[in-house]
Amino acid sequence: MFWYQWLAIAALAICMISCIYLFFRIISLGNPPEYARRAGNIGKAVRYSFTGAMSPRQKESAYLHLPTYIAGIIYHIGTFLSIIIFFIYLFDLNIGGWACQLAVGILIASSLCGIGILIKRIMKHELRSLSNPDDYISNILVTAFQVITAVDMIYSVWPAYYIISALLLLYLPLGKLKHAVYFFAARYHLGFFYGWRGVWPPKHIRK
Amino acid sequence: MEKLTDEKIQKGLEVLRREVGSKLLTHVNSCVHCGLCAESCVYYNVEPNEHFVPAKKVDIVSSVYRRYYSTTGKFIPWLTGARKLDDATIEEMVDLLYGSCTMCGRCNKHCSVGVDIEYLVRTGRAMLAEMGYVPETLQKTVDAAINTGNNMGISTEDFVDTLKWLEEELQFEVEDDNAIIPLDEKGKDIMYTLNPREPKFFPLSISAMAKVFYAAGESWTLSTKMYDVTNYAYFSGNLEEGQLIAQRMVDEMKSLKANRCILAECGHGTRSFRWEAPNYLEQGFSFEVETSVELLAEYIREGRIKVDPEKNQEIVTLHDPCNLTRSGGILEEQRYILSKCVKNFVEMTPKGTDNLCCGGGGGQLSMSEYNERRMRISGLKADQIRKTEASVVATPCHNCVDQLIQTNAAYKLNVKIKTLAEIVADAIVLDNENEENIS
Numbered sequence: 009m010f011w012y013q014w015l016a017i018a019a020l021a022i023c024m025i026s027c028i029y030l031f032f033r034i035i036s037l038g039n040p041p042e043y044a045r046r047a048g049n050i051g052k053a054v055r056y057s058f059t060g061a062m063s064p065r066q067k068e069s070a071y072l073h074l075p076t077y078i079a080g081i082i083y084h085i086g087t088f089l090s091i092i093i094f095f096i097y098l099f100d101l102n103i104g105g106w107a108c109q110l111a112v113g114i115l116i117a118s119s120l121c122g123i124g125i126l127i128k129r130i131m132k133h134e135l136r137s138l139s140n141p142d143d144y145i146s147n148i149l150v151t152a153f154q155v156i157t158a159v160d161m162i163y164s165v166w167p168a169y170y171i172i173s174a175l176l177l178l179y180l181p182l183g184k185l186k187h188a189v190y191f192f193a194a195r196y197h198l199g200f201f202y203g204w205r206g207v208w209p210p211k212h213i214r215k
Numbered sequence: 216m217e218k219l220t221d222e223k224i225q226k227g228l229e230v231l232r233r234e235v236g237s238k239l240l241t242h243v244n245s246c247v248h249c250g251l252c253a254e255s256c257v258y259y260n261v262e263p264n265e266h267f268v269p270a271k272k273v274d275i276v277s278s279v280y281r282r283y284y285s286t287t288g289k290f291i292p293w294l295t296g297a298r299k300l301d302d303a304t305i306e307e308m309v310d311l312l313y314g315s316c317t318m319c320g321r322c323n324k325h326c327s328v329g330v331d332i333e334y335l336v337r338t339g340r341a342m343l344a345e346m347g348y349v350p351e352t353l354q355k356t357v358d359a360a361i362n363t364g365n366n367m368g369i370s371t372e373d374f375v376d377t378l379k380w381l382e383e384e385l386q387f388e389v390e391d392d393n394a395i396i397p398l399d400e401k402g403k404d405i406m407y408t409l410n411p412r413e414p415k416f417f418p419l420s421i422s423a424m425a426k427v428f429y430a431a432g433e434s435w436t437l438s439t440k441m442y443d444v445t446n447y448a449y450f451s452g453n454l455e456e457g458q459l460i461a462q463r464m465v466d467e468m469k470s471l472k473a474n475r476c477i478l479a480e481c482g483h484g485t486r487s488f489r490w491e492a493p494n495y496l497e498q499g500f501s502f503e504v505e506t507s508v509e510l511l512a513e514y515i516r517e518g519r520i521k522v523d524p525e526k527n528q529e530i531v532t533l534h535d536p537c538n539l540t541r542s543g544g545i546l547e548e549q550r551y552i553l554s555k556c557v558k559n560f561v562e563m564t565p566k567g568t569d570n571l572c573c574g575g576g577g578g579q580l581s582m583s584e585y586n587e588r589r590m591r592i593s594g595l596k597a598d599q600i601r602k603t604e605a606s607v608v609a610t611p612c613h614n615c616v617d618q619l620i621q622t623n624a625a626y627k628l629n630v631k632i633k634t635l636a637e638i639v640a641d642a643i644v645l646d647n648e649n650e651e652n653i654s
Contacts, residue, residue: 037237043493045504047544057329069251069327076251080327137265138248138274140296182287183295184247187328193241194329201331205490206544213550213567 012170017098019174026181030189040197042204053203057195061208076128079121086118087150090157094173108161115158122151142183149176150185216306217347224300227342231280234338238331243277245330246270252332255325257572257592258315269322269332272311276339279304305348312339313350314585317592318450319537319572333542336577340452349451356447356581357456364463365443366581367411375439377414381422385429388422389645394429396421397436399471405435406473407507408444408464408488410481410613417616420480423640424507430643431519435477441467444484449491450578461492468502475503477510480611480634482536483576485543506539508611511639512548515555522642527557529631531638532605534563534596534619535570536612549611552635556642557607563599571595573610575618590625593618597626611635 064070070077089111096103103111126147129135153176160169180186202208231239250268253259258267265271274296281288281297288297298304320333343349349357360366365374375398382396397403407428413421428435441463448457468476478485489504514520533553539545546567553560563570574593579585596619600608608619608630619632 034237034240037240040236040238041494041497043497043499044490045493045499061324061329066324067327068255068325069249072254073251076249077327080249132250134253134263134265134268135248135250138250138268138270140248141293142295143248145294187245187247190241190245191328193237194245194331197238197241198323198329198331201334202544205542207542207568210568211544211546213546213562 010166010170012167012174013098016094016170016174016177019177020098023177023180027186027189030181030186034189034193039200044204046204047206048203048208050200050203053208054196054199056209057199057202060210061198062195076125079124082114082118083121083125083150086115086121086154089114089118090154093157093161097169103161112158112161115154115161119151119154119158122147122154126151145179146183146185149179152176216302216309219300219302219305219346223346226345227279227300228283230338230342230345231284234341235284238334239280239338242273242331242335243280245328246273246277247328248274249327251327252322252325255322257317257319257321257574257595258588260595261592266311267315269316269326272316272339273330273332273335275304275308275311276335276342279342305343305346308339308343309348309350312336312343313353313578313582314588317537317572317574317576317579319576320542321537321569321572324541324568337452340450341454342452344452344454349453350582350584352582352584353447353451353578356578357451357453357460360443360445360447360460361456364441365411366445366447367415369411369414371439374414374442377418378421378437381418381425385422385425389426389429390647391429394425396425398439400436401470402472403434403436404473405433405475405477405510406468406471407435407437407442407477407479408484409437409442409479410445410484411443412613412617413479417613417634420613420634420637423634423636424479426640426643427511427514427520427636430521430645431514436471436473438467438471440470444479444481444488446484446487446492447578447581449483449487450581454495457487457491458495461488461495464488464492465496465500468500473502475505476500478504478506480507480613480636482538482543482612482614485545486538490543506543506545506548506611508539508545508548508552508635511635512551515552515639520639521644522556522639523644524556524558524642526642526644527607527638528559529557529607530559530561530603530605531557531607531609532561532563532600532603533566534573534600534608534610534612534615535567536610536615537570537572537576539611540570541568545611549609549635552639553609556638557609561603561605563603571599573615573618573622575614580614580617589618590621593622594626597622597628600628600630601626605630607631607633607638609633609635609638 156169156172252269256269278298322332356366359368378396386394446460573596574589579589
C-alpha cells in the first residue's frame with residue numbers, strides 16, 4: 009500500500025472513532041425526561057418520523073422547493089455512493105463494466121447538484137447571511153470527493169483521490185458534516201416529542 | 216438594554232449547562248443552514264428577509280453553545296460562526312427569540328432535518344430570562360400572576376362578584392334557581408380553570424361553560440384562589456417562576472381534592488400545564504389533566520348533553536391553536552364538536568397541524584414592544600379567514616380569541632370570534648326545551 013492509502017485509512021479511523029463517540033455520547037445521555045402522562049405511542053411516532061414525516065408531501069421545505077429538494081437528494085445519493093466506492097477500493101475490489109458507468113453517471117449528476125447548491129448559497133442573500141465558512145468548506149469537500157471519485161473511476165488518479173478522501177474524513181467531525189450522526193438523533197427526538205403528546209403518527213381529519 | 220456583566224454571562228451559560236442532554240446536544244448540532252424552513256414561518260411570509268428565517272434563531276443559540284462548549288468553537292470560532300455572548304449577541308437574541316417568534320412550532324414540522332427549532336427558542340429565552348433580559352411587558356404579566364394569582368391582576372373580590380353576576384344570568388337563562396357556579400367546593404370531580412381574560416374581558420365564555428356543566432349534570436368547581444390556566448413564565452423562559460405558578464395549580468388541585476383538572480380553552484395554558492409543568496416540577500400528577508375541548512367532545516359523544524346544529528346556522532370556520540393541535544395532539548375533538556353543533560362548517564387552508572399561527576402566541580400579545588409586527592403577521596390569518604367566507608371563527612384558545620378580535624378589527628373581516636364552549640352552549644338543548652328539534 010502507498011502512503012496516501014495509509015493516510016486515508018488513518019483519516020477513516022479518526023473519523024469513525026469521532027462519529028462513534030458522538031453517537032454513543034448522545035445515546036448515553038438518554039431520552040429527555042418527560043413526566044407528563046404519555047398520550048401516544050413513541051415507537052410508532054419515531055418510525056413515522058423517519059418515514060412518513062420525511063415524505064416530500066409532508067414538508068414545505070420539500071414541496072415548496074422541489075428543485076433544491078431533488079438536488080439535495082441526488083447530492084446525498086452521490087455522497088453515499090462515493091463512500092461505498094471508497095470502501096470497495098479500500099478492500100481492493102473492482103467495479104467494472106456497466107456498474108462503473110452507472111456510478112460515474114450518478115456522480116457527475118450529484119456533483120453538479122453539489123455545485124448548484126453551492127452557487128445558490130453564494131448567490132442568495134438570505135442563505136449567504138446564514139452561512140459561515142464551515143458551510144462552504146463542507147460543500148466544497150463533499151463535492152470534490154464526488155468529483156474525484158468519478159474521475160478516479162475513469163483515469164485512476166489515486167494520490168489525489170486518497171488525499172481528498174482523507175481531508176473530507178478528517179474534517180467531517182469538526183463542522184456541520186457531523187449531521188451524518190445528528191440527523192438520526194434529531195429525527196428520533198422529534199418523533200419522541202410528538203409521540204409523547206400524541207401528535208404523531210398523525211391523526212386524520214375526518215371528512 | 217441593561218449592561219452585560221460577567222455574572223450575567225455565567226448565568227446565561229449555566230442554562231446551557233443545565234439543559235445539556237441528548238436533546239440539546241442534538242438540536243444545536245443538526246441545522247445544516249439550508250434555509251428551507253423560511254416559508255414555514257409566519258414572520259418570513261409577511262416580511263421575506265433573512266432576519267426571519269427560523270434557522271437564524273437556531274443559529275444564534277447554537278453559535279453561543281459552540282463558542283463555549285465545542286472544541287472547534289473554542290479554538291477556531293470563525294470556522295463555524297461560534298459567537299461570544301456579548302451585548303450585540305444579546306440584542307440580536309432578544310429581537311429574534313422574543314420579538315420574531317410566536318413559538319408556534321410550524322418550522323419544526325417542516326425542517327428538512329428535524330431540528331426542534333421551537334425548543335431552541337425556548338432554551339434561548341431561558342438564557343435571556345436568567346440574565347434579566349425578558350421584555351418588560353412580558354415580565355410584568357408574569358409578575359402579575361405571581362403577585363396576584365392571575366396574570367390580569369384581578370382581585371378575588373372582583374372575581375367572585377363577576378361569577379355571582381354570571382350565576383344569576385345562568386339561572387335566568389336556564390330558568391332554574393339551582394343552576395350554580397360552584398366556588399372552592401371540595402371533593403368535586405372537576406376543578407375547572409380559566410384564562411383570566413375570561414373574567415376580565417369575556418365573561419360570557421365562563422357562563423357558556425357553566426351552562427354546559429349544568430346541562431351535563433357535572434360535579435365541578437372553580438377555585439377562587441388559583442384558577443389561572445396560563446403560565447407566561449413558559450414564554451419568558453424563567454424556570455423558577457414557571458415552577459412556582461405550576462406548583463400553585465397542583466397545590467390547589469390537592470387542596471380541593473378534585474379528580475380531574477380541566478384546562479380552559481387556552482393553547483399555551485394546555486401546553487404549559489399538561490405537558491411542561493410535570494417537567495418543571497419533575498413529577499407526574501396524581502390527578503387527570505384534560506382540556507375542555509376533550510371534555511366537550513366527551514359530553515356530546517356520551518350523550519351527556521344534547522345539541523342541535525340547527526341552532527348555529529352561520530358558516531363557521533376553525534382556527535387550530537398551535538399549542539393545542541400541532542404540539543398537543545388535539546385535532547379531531549374540535550372538529551367532532553363543530554360537526555355536531557353547527558350547520559355549516561368549513562375548514563381553513565392550511566389546517567390542523569399545518570395551520571398558521573394567529574400571531575398572538577409566544578407571549579406576543581403581552582409584548583406591546585412588538586405590536587406592529589404582530590399585527591402585520593396576522594394579515595396571513597386574515598386572508599385565511601376571508602377565503603373561507605365564514606361569518607364565525609371558532610377557536611379553542613383565549614389568546615387566539617384576543618388576537619383574532621384584533622385581526623378582525625384591523626383587517627375589517629366582519630366576523631364573530633367564538634370559543635367552542637360558546638358554540639356548544641348556543642347549540643345545547645336543555646331538558647325543559649322542546650325536544651322535537653334534537654338532532
